Amino acid sequence: MAKVLLFGRFADVAGWREKTIEAATLADLRTALSADPHLAEALAGPSVQVAVDKALVRADIALTAASEVAFLPPMSGG
Amino acid sequence: MSVTLQSAPFDPGQLLSRFSVGRDETGAIASFTGLARAERGQTTALELEAYEGFTDAEIAKAVNAAIHRFGLQDAVVVHRIGAIAPGEAIVFVATAAPHRRAAFEACDHLMDWLKSRAPFWKKEHGPDGARWIEPTDRDRTDAGRWDTPFDTPASQAAQDDDK
16 A cells, blocks of 8 residues: 655646555556556656655565655656 | 745745845855746746655755855755746755855856756646656756766765865
């Protein structure tokens, strides 16, 4: 279970910005999100970053009900 | 040091006045104000999205690094989020140092970082619709000016040894 946040064009692609999704790990969460092929394709793009509880992560990680997972498109700068 | 993300417009003159008060050991304050461009009518509004609690923390890290690197006494960043109309200020940066070179360079450096590496997502609204935009090659090149030799751990250590 995790609170999932989508930023930038990811939210436009998915049609939602915030959702609670059942997943024990980040890998499970990615699998659940890939039910939407457009979102799966967007998340697989270059320079996409993932933050768990506001810290960038590269490897798989266990999630709890309190976890906040953010999918960040390439950052555009201010 | 302070970093503020806000949706309300701000007055850069007022921010600069407030930042300048009570600095009897500061010889130099440099500031920069970035405004939203209309691009000859092609941009009717900018929409800037941030991840609150993450974006501000990343900017604070960059500001603290700049304070250390340039020997600043203080620095402030105010950045708009949400919808921004052409002509409105998007970003304000001010740096305080004993002498002008550090203040100028730190301000320039922070702006290059903010324009290319700060975690914002920017959408441009125009007569033909809206599109997400990414940093230009120029923004990346500008930011890259500051990458050597300071940002590599080995040269950082060598630089520290020289002190």
